Amino acid sequence: MSRDVVDAARRCVCPGSYDPVTAGHVDVIARAARLYDEVVVAVLHNPAKTGTFTVPERIELLRADLADAGVENVRLEAFANRLLVDVCRDVEAAVVVKGLRGGTDFAYELPMALMNRHLSGVETVFLPGDPQFEHVSSSLVKEVARFGGDITGLVSERVRAALTRRLAEHA
Numbered sequence: 001m002s003r004d005v006v007d008a009a010r011r012c013v014c015p016g017s018y019d020p021v022t023a024g025h026v027d028v029i030a031r032a033a034r035l036y037d038e039v040v041v042a043v044l045h046n047p048a049k050t051g052t053f054t055v056p057e058r059i060e061l062l063r064a065d066l067a068d069a070g071v072e073n074v075r076l077e078a079f080a081n082r083l084l085v086d087v088c089r090d091v092e093a094a095v096v097v098k099g100l101r102g103g104t105d106f107a108y109e110l111p112m113a114l115m116n117r118h119l120s121g122v123e124t125v126f127l128p129g130d131p132q133f134e135h136v137s138s139s140l141v142k143e144v145a146r147f148g149g150d151i152t153g154l155v156s157e158r159v160r161a162a163l164t165r166r167l168a169e170h171a
C-alpha cells in the first residue's frame, strides 16, 4: 500500500451542518479522535440557505466545545456547496465517520455511504450513538428551545446561551 493511502487511512472526516453542535456530535467526534490520528470536522453548508448560526459561529462553538471535551487532534474546516467525497480528497482522508442514533439514521445514511464509496472509494465508519443522546439533533434542540423547553445536557452551556440569545434576536 502506498504511503499516501496509509496516511489517508489515519485521518477521518466528521461532516455535518453543526447548526449548532450538540452533545451527541461532541461524543461522536471525541470517539473518532481516539480511533484516528486526526479528525477533520467539516462544516458543510449551502450559502443560499440561512442557518440559525453563521458558519464562523458554528465553528467557534465547535472549537470551544471540543476543547472542553479535551479533543486535541481535530481540525475545523468549512466547505460551501461541496460534495463530501471532494472534501475527503482535499483533506486527504480515506474515511468518513458518522454517528448512528438508530435505524432511521441508518436508513438515511446507508445510501449516502454507498454513493460516496461509488464516487470515490471513500469508506464510511458508523459509530453507535450513545443512547443518552439518541433523541438529540440540532433541529429538535432548536425547536424545544424555541418554545421554552429545557435543553440542558443536550448541548453545552455555551451553545444553550448562544441559542437563547439568537432566538431572542429573532423573536
Ligand code: PNS
Pocket (backbone or CB within 6 Å): 015, 016, 017, 018, 044, 082, 083, 084, 085, 111, 112, 113, 115, 116
Ligand atoms: O448535519 P447534517 O445536516 O445531517 O449533515 C448532512 C451532510 C452535510 C453530512 C450531508 O448532507 C452531506 O454529506 N452533504 C454534502 C453533499 C454531498 O456530498 N452529497 C451527496 C451525499 S451522497
